[in-house]
Amino acid sequence: MLYFVPTPIGNLADMTYRGVDVLKAVSLILCEDTRVSGKLLKHYDIETPMRAYHQHNEHQITKSIEDKLKNGEDIAVISDAGTPLISDPGFLLARKCAELKLSVTCLPGPTAFVPALVCSGLPTDKFVFEGFLPPKKGRQKRLQFLNNETRTMVFYESPHKLIKTLNDFKTTFGKDRPISLSREISKMFEEIRHGTVEDILEYYAERKPKGEFVITVKGLD
Structure with missing residues (x-):
């Protein structure tokens, strides 16, 4: 087995x-x-x-x-x-x-995107797990494809690429798209933050991203 x-x-x-x-x-x-x-x-x-x-x-x-x-x-x-x-x-x-x-x-057990999705405040009845976006080749093509996605989207991201990804979301989905960020899930410094893409960008303009992130993005209405 x-x-x-x-x-x-x-x-x-x-x-x-x-x-x-x-x-x-x-x-x-x-x-x-x-x-x-x-x-x-x-x-x-x-x-x-x-x-x-x-x-x-x-x-x-x-x-x-x-x-x-x-x-x-x-x-x-x-x-x-x-x-x-x-x-x-x-x-x-x-x-x-x-x-x-x-x-x-x-075996059933821990998976980071599940608690992040549950706590996001975004629709959970239908969602799509995207994981990490392509770092370079195919990245913009994938984002443009997702621009018409109506289901909640779930992404993984590292701290040093977070700002780039949020700016890509701003360009593709718009600054007012609701999102949720979860980091350090189940750890001592677990944090869940809700807002628009612009809100989260402003928050991290004054703070250095730390920890591994799960980003949950509302689908297109």
């Missing part, structure tokens, strides 16, 4: 009992960064061996993982934080398991 196991996005107490049990029971844990995941495993007294599995090596090692699964091993995939495959590695392995009809399951 291949297990995709969500890990805390901030507060270590968000790890589920089942998630801990699975990580203790499998023969191998695939993770983005063994140093980051090592802290989580140490906290929960998990001694299972780890192996780095990330965007720079997943093409090279997927075949070896596939062979282990065929031989009856149970393997878990985790990311540095949150649910694997949601703006994190794991898709190639999931696709290969589906093609080969190998057993796969994903």
